[in-house]
Each structure stands twice: as structure tokens, then as C-alpha cells.
Amino acid sequence: MAPNGVSDRSARLPRLIMIRILLLVAMQATLFPGTAFAQLAWDTFSPAQQTYPTATVTIDENMAATTTVLTITTTGATGTVTYSIASSTTAAFTIGASTGVITVNDASLLDREAISFIDLVLQAVDTSPATVSTTVRIDLKDVNEIAPTFSSTSTYSVTISESATVGTTIQALTVTDTDSAATNVACTISSGDPDGKFQFRSDNQTIELKAAIEPDSPTNNSLTYTLTIVCYDNFNGVYSGGSLASTGTVSVSVTPVNDNSPTWGTFTPALATPITTIDENLASGTIFTAAASDVDYGTDGVVTFSFSTVKFNTGADASALFTIGSSSGVVSRTAATTPALDRETYSHVEFVVLAMDSPTVTADRLTITQTVQVNLKDVNEFTPVFDPSTGLYNVSFSE
Template sequence: MKIQDSEKVQEIRWQVYYFLFSWLFYSVSAQLHYSIPEEMRKGSVIANIAKDIGLDIKELSLRKFQIVSYVSDKYFSVNTENGNLYVKDRIDRETLCARAASCLLKFDAVVENPLNVFAVTIEIQDINDNSPIFFHKTVDLEVIEFTLPGTHFILQKAEDPDIGINSVQTYKLSDNQHFTLSEKTSTDGSKSPELVLEKPLDREIQNMYELILTAFDGGNPIKSGTAVVKIIITDGNDNFPIFSQEIYKVSVRENTPINTTILIVSATDQDEGSNAQITYSFMKTSENLFSSGVFSINSTSGEIKTNQKLDFEVVQNYEMSVQAKDGGGLVAHSKVLIEVIDENDNPPEISITSLTSPIPEDSARGTLIALINVRDQDSGENGEVDSLITEKLPFQLILSSNKYYKIVTTTVMDREKAAYYNITIKVTDRGSPPLSTTQTIRLDISDVNDNAPTFSKRTYTAYVPENNLPGASIYTIQASDLDIGENAKITYSIFSTNTEGVPVSSYLSINIETGVLYSQRSFDYEQHKDFQIQVIAKDNGSPTLSSNTTLIIHIMDQNDNIPRILYPAPEVSDSASFEMVPFSAEEGSLITKVVAVDADSGHNAWLSYHFIQVSEPSYLSISQHTGEIRTSSGFQQKDVLKYKAVILVKDNGVPSMSATVTLSFIVADNFQQVVPKITNHLSSEDSPPNLQMHLVIALVLISFLFIISVMMVIISKFKQSKSTTAMGSFNTNLYSPVDPRILSQFNNGTLSLPYSYNVCVALDSSESEFSFLKTNENVPIDNLIDAVDSGTGNGNLSATLAPNILQKGRYSVGR
């Protein structure tokens, strides 16, 4: 019960001790120091580290508050919600630091935005949680019977992993008549029990003694351990081996080869014979168990060699107990201290503490990319490092503390030039020879909508045939965008304008995703020869960027219009119409000309003229290109004096389109010969009942005009007594003029202006003639003649239609 009460008092004392030391910290150059006892319960609060650093608890998560360590993060954790530092796992000071005077665990408290690093040191205080123990529970000791009183026998030391007052303080020997206990303090402060012979021994009376050796520590409550000392009384050997040194010290480099001799221990014995033969060995202690596999000792020579490769980063110091035992069983002990010297055998280590990837391409200069931790397990200059970025990149490595570096941008990023960067960091230590480590960080650049869609051309040209199918695709126009994702998703639209009062949208539409242009209706070249529209490409970024281009759509002509005959006018040709041919006309004389136009253009408007029905025999020929009708031979008295011909006018399109007109020709030398021929002609056809009346009216008008002409000639003779000229002439338009708006729309070989005929009538009816006298005085003759005989016009009126070329005219009698 007393022991349990004592343990409760000790636990309460440590809780008070922890409470006092958990608040005793200091901060120098962003450093914190805490002291805590070992074996604290998991989840125990050490301190509010956020408050001690001066951080706002609400910002801990936002600033990524964390602890960074290669060892300490196993034992400690921090809560970002309240800022408390907790014990994460069992802390055993003896496991961490063995018997070192000071046991420290270190880590870094790191926060970002802005970056701060605080060095935190936690000192682990020893508590009396271990009892003294003897490695051997039974110690066999041989004592010669004639050993003199006052002789000291070295006993096994008790071991206590605790330090200071909690370690072994005193020893106690069970009561007996021959032996007492004394303590020997070595130069390092440790105490060793010694057995002191108080009374002479007599093997014949008692040859063995069993005593209880108890070791006590100085903790509260006091803990103890026991061992049985078995003393065997023997004869003989009365001198102990003696080592040349009480403590052997040696320094060894960690790259020392295996099986290298590092030390030779030596002991002497004043006895002779077998009692002076010394055997060396490592004592079996907890410390020797740790190092026994690393070193070996020659039992005869005392030569100590390396048995394994040494590693300074694992163990810096070895402590071993060496025993020298003579042939009589007497032993002596010595301590061997081996110091391992560091070599530059560890390359630097790089770890990424924080990485921000991707970053927007419009990130400002100085943006923090990553926080890296650099560490070298070597010491001294071997552990000092230099860091750099191996390639020339828009980043800079900035030393934040002795172990941390920041990587920041030095320029504004451009994803279109580089979508990502491989940042290679090289860390080199200052050892000889130097060792280095490289690590590559991939940094992705996220896209920002900083590029507008672009067209490859400022102006596009498309050709579409007329009479196309509504709804068919006619052209594809596309833009490109250097951005990606939604920022590069392009939609197309047409900037609508009106074409002769009709919006473009009624003619064209565009697929907003593909840029394919569709016709909304069938095009007509004769109405619209081209369209000019603005196509707008707009991306889906925020804010939206756009660009535009011009698309010119040319409508290509198709042969969809039949030729239109202007002369003779169709309405006139349907009535009784005649062309009067002089009987005396020579071969090749121009009789008349068929004039036609085509609303199409190009090859589709090239017209040709042909007889498809003509009276036999035929004395007439027609020019295929000009439509001029000429005599092919002279007339004879026996020849038929009345002819009828059907003229075909066709274009050059595929398929070809055509129109026809019918002409009648009367061969006569004077007007009086025309009347019976006309009468015969009319009577030979199925004329309407009023055709004779029309004929009579026509004859009366012609006679009236002839009388007026004679009277005007007589009057002019009275005024000019010596005038021998003809009686005069008069003009009349036999045909109504053609609307110039109709002709002006044709630009390839068509008549450009109306035309007229002048009629000249002589006193002698046999000399009456019908001729082209002149065109409109305000219109140049060139406008009437276009591409003569070239085959590229629509029934061209050639320059041969100058005055007096047509010898005989044409009379027509309407129905």
C-alpha cells in the first residue's frame, strides 16, 4: 500500500512538473522551447503553440499550419482548430536518447501566406520509470581461501536506463559474517559495488556463500533490483589481472573498412602459470549487446577490430566493457570508448513541403510556387549545402531559413508559350568530394482567356452557283484560339445587314459551333450577284473575346434564262409582218438582222442564230454569230417571190435554251408590187375576219403620207428655184423603242440603247427605199455595237448597220 501511495504522489508531482515546464518556453529568432516529462499520455496537451507564436487561430487552416520533421512528427501533432500541440505517441526518453544528459526533439512549425518558419525544441525530462536491474541475476565469484581480509572483489553493476537522481544511487548486501559491501566511484561518476572480505575464509568449513545484492535508485518512490552473488571458495590464485588503462578512447572514421584493427587492450597478472594466462572478452551488458555485433575482440591478444561498416548517422559513439580473466578465475574490467568521425557519405535530401500547381498564367511576379526542405545527414561542412535551379527558367530560389527555400516566379507566365515547366533543383554539399542531389518539380500553367479567336484571312471568298438547294451548306469558315478548354470554345455568328431591304439572315445562316454556312433560300444571279457579310467568332471565356472577318459570296451564273428576241418584236412577229427584198438585190446584201439578248452572263449568254425552217429554194443565209440575214444569191424572174423562215436563237449554256421567231420575205422592186403579194399572202393564210380592214387602213395611211411628201417637195421647189434634189424624206418610228432599263442589265454583247429606223420615199415608186439613217443623236454608235462578230454577245448590232447599208426596209401590217 505504501508503494502504491508513493507512486500516486510521484504521478501528481510529475503532473505539476509538466504544467510548470509546459509554459516555460522562450522565443529567440522565431524559436520555441518546451520541456515535458517522458511517458506522457497520448493526447496530452503540451501547449497552445499558435498562441505562443502569435498566430490567429482562425487563420491556421488557411495558412496551412503544419509541423515538419523527420522524427518528431511521430510523437507530436498540432490541431489547426485550436492551435494546441498534442502528444501523439508514447515518448520513452531512454529509447530516444539512452543515457545522454540532454534529450531534445526538434521540429519546424511552418505557416504560409506569408511564409514563416519557427524552430521548436522540446526537451524530454527523465522520470523514474525504470528499476535498477542486474544483467546477470546470479553472479558467480571464486575466492581463494587464503585471501586476506580487506580484499576487494568487483561485482556486477546494476543498470538503470534513467539518468541523474533516478539512476542507481546505492547498493546493499544481505547480512553475513565474512563480507561487507563498499562502493567505488569511477572517473565518469558511475558507482560500482565491491565485495570486501572482512574475515578469513576456510574452505574446509564452508566452501560457498550466497548473498543478495540490492541496487537502489534515487527516485521517488525509490525503485530497486536484486542479484544473487554466489561466492565459491577455491585455493590458489591470489592476484587479479590489471589493465594498462582504466578507460580506452579511440576515434574511427565511418568509412573504415571491415576487419580493421582499431584498438588493442592489455592486462597483466602477477601470478604465474595458468593463473597468469589472461583471456579477453566483452562483458555481456546492455550497452555491449548494442555494439558487440559491430566489433570483435581477440581473446588472446586483446585486439579489437571492426566487424561491420560504421555509420556516423546511426551511432556516433560506442561504449563497451572489456573483461580480462586469468586462469584462476580472477577478472578485471576496463571501459572502451569509440568515437565515430563523420565522412561525406550522404548526399543532400530534398523534400517538398508545399507545392502550388497549377498556377494561372496571369499570376503576378513573386508568386510562391513551392516550399522545399533541404537536409544533409552529415555534419560540419559535409552537412552544409548550396541550392540552385539548374536551367534558366522564370523562377527564383530564395533561402527562407537555414533549411527552407522558396521558389517564386520572376516574370508573368504565358501558357501559350509554355503549358508547364519542369523545375530541376540541384543541392550540393560542401564536403570533399562534394555530393549532390537533384529533384524535378512539374509546374502546370492554367489557362486564362487572354487570346481572342483569329481567322487565317481578313477576307474570304466563296463561289456558289445560283438555283442552289435551300438549306445546303455552301462554305465553312473557322477561327482558331490559342487558349484551351472553355476559353478556346468558339461560337460563330453573322453580323446581319440588309441587302436591298432584305436582311442577310433570310439568305444565309451559320452553325454556331462548326462555322458551316448554309443557304436559307435559292440564289438568283440575276437579282444578287454577290453578298458581303461579317462573320464574328467569339470564345467562351470570361471576359469573352471576339474577332471578325469578311466573307464575300459570289453567285455563279447558270443557264436558267431563255434568249429574248428584241427584233423583230415578238408581238409584231405574231401579226402579219414582212421584210421587203429588192428584186435586184445582189448576193450578200443585208436584208435585216435578228436582235436577241440573254439575261444570263458569260458562256450562258453567248447566242447563235440558225434557220430551222425556210422555204425552198432558199436565197437567204443567216450569220450564226450576228443574226444578220443576207441574200445568198441573186433572184430570177422565175423564182418564187415570197419566202418564209423560222429563225432559232439559242444560247451556249448546258443544257442550251432557245427561242424562235418567224419572218416573211417579199421580193419586189416597188411598193405597188407589195400589195398583191401581201393580199395573196394574207389570203393564203387563215387570217382573222378583220385582217382586210387593217390592210385597207394601212394602205390609206401610206398613200396619205406619200401625198404629203409630194406636196412638201413641190413647196420646197418654189423656194429654191435651182434645187434639183429629191423631194425630201420623213422619219417615223416603225417600232416602239425598247425600255433602256431592260437592255442596261446585260453587259455582254447586247444592245445598250433603243434603236430607230428612218423611211425614205422617192417620187418614183420604184426607187423607194427603206434604210437605217441614224441612231439617237445623243448615243455614240459604239454603244450600239458590242463585240461584233465575236460570238460573245447577244445578237450584236454591228457597224454594218450604218446609214444606207440596208437597201430595202420592212413593212408590217398589224392585225
């Protein structure tokens, strides 16, 4: 028994407890290095919709630098906790050593078109020192940041014939969008097609002829179309709202075709048969005026006149006596005196008038003809004369 009246066993008890505690601490340090009685553990993440042991966070690509992505905390720590990113697939993020706040370090590395996610191995160490680690996967959400791009040029030029049929391919475009969520591109004609001659096929990138081009029409006599093309991306299946667009131009030149012959108009004077009458021996003046028109576009619709033949009723050539205005169609008497325009010799003159259009290619010319009969009206041009063959006339009368 001890001098103070306490048994030796009772006196040794606190010392034994202390020794056991020290042994337990030593054993824990040996068997579980880096841990403490107050076990260091992950507490909460903010935002809180995380799962453990691997947390998943979704952020927009190209999030601005210094933007907070995630805040992590621990529980059961001994002393001060230091946070770090032990490893990462990219240097896009940094973490506050004392705060556990993960922020964007380099926004240029957050490119959804290059990578879809980033894994961070996070580590927390207290002063015991105890260490805990976890992995956070940061998914990158695609943002519609890239407008559709024309493959080589946004300006196209094409030439088609006026005779092109409906459905003819005008221009095939190649327009793409590199945004991951942009699954397609749709193009429309926003201007330059007032008559609705063109349209996009179902592939949304090929322009075709929707209606026949007829530049000869008075209401649509254009040989050029400048189509403004707007191409929208289909972001997440939607062509509106957040869609981005690019603009291109397709210039269409139409080559006219001489596909209409001239048609006769009303002659002057009006020829019902057509027959008209002039005095014989007419020395000058207008006989009649031919009229014709052509609805073809440009020079294809310019009509010129000429004589195919000019003959008397006997078949004799009379072309030297008349002229016709190439553009006016005016038929006139010339100054020629032979052969004579003599009713005593000929009853009429027959004109075969030719009307011809004027395409660039001579072989494409179209012509029409009209026969006009001009009767010669007898003029009292002679005085009576005695027949000299009788020589002498005898006249008798009664007194």
C-alpha cells in the same frame, strides 16, 4: 664461533636477509594485494596516438565486423597476461584474451546516428595475480551513408493557372537527411524545364515560378511540365564529392486562360475599305471569305464565324439571302428568292461579321466584329417597253 671457523653472526646473515625478503613480500601482499615486484603496467597502444589514463580512438561508424580497432600491451608482467573488457556501454567490441587486440564484434551497434562514442573499461591480469585497468573511449565518426529522404512522397502533382505571376509557389518539398554531419539538403531541377520557367528559392526546397507561363507562344505551347528533382545532402558543409542524392518528380499542369481576342486576317477578295461588289440578282456563289485567328492555346484559340446582322441599305433584313461557314468564314448566296436582290430597290447590303473564340466556359468568350459593305451592281435585265397608257401612237411622215 661455529665449528667451521665462521662466526655465528656471519652464518646467520643470509638467513636474516631471506627472512626480511619474505617479510617484505608478505607485507606487499597484505598492503598491496594483486601486485608484484615486477609491477604490471600498460605499455603501448596501437594506434599510438593515445593519452593516459583515458585513451581516445576514433573510428568510422559501421566499421565491418572483425576489423581491428586497437591493440593494447603491458609491461612488467609476471607470467601470462590475460586481457578482457571489464565493462562497456555496448557489445560492439571484443578483445583477444591473449593478444590484447580489440576488434569489431557487432557492426550494427556502431551507428553514429544513435550514439557518438563508446567507453570500454579494459583489464589486464597476470599470473601473480596483478591487475591493471584503463578506460578507452571510442568516438564514432559519422559516415555519409543515408541519402536525403522525401517526407511523404517523392512524386508531386500541382495545377496552376496560366495567369500565375512570377514568384508564385509551385510546390514546397520536405526533404531531410538523418546523417549527423548532413546539416542541410539542396534540391535542383535536373530536367523537364527547357524554357526555365521554374526555380528553387533560397531555402532549396520550395519551387516557385521563375518566368511567366505563356502556352499561347508558338515556341512554348506546353500545358504540362514534368520536373525531375534531385536533392543532395550537405555532408560536412559540402554538396559535392561524397554527397548522396535522391530523386523526385513534380508534375505541373497549367490551366489555360482565354486572354487573347481573335484578330482579323486578310479577307478574300481583299477588302480595302472593306467594300466589294456583286451583280444584282446573284443566284448562288461565294460573296467573300472572312479570315481571323486567335493565339490562345487549345480551344481558346479556335475561331468561329457568324453574322451579327445582314441588312439592305434601307434597313430591311437580308439575312435570309446569305450564309456564312462557321469554321471557314465563307459568305455565300443562298437559294432564297425573297426579298429580291434588286438593284432597282437596294443599292447595297451591309454585313456585320462576328468572329468568336471557343473557350470551355461560354462566359469567357471574346469576340470581334467587322462591317463589310457589298454593293449591288445593276444588270441590264429589262428590254424596252411601250407605255400602254397612251393607247395609240400617231406617226406621220412626208412622202
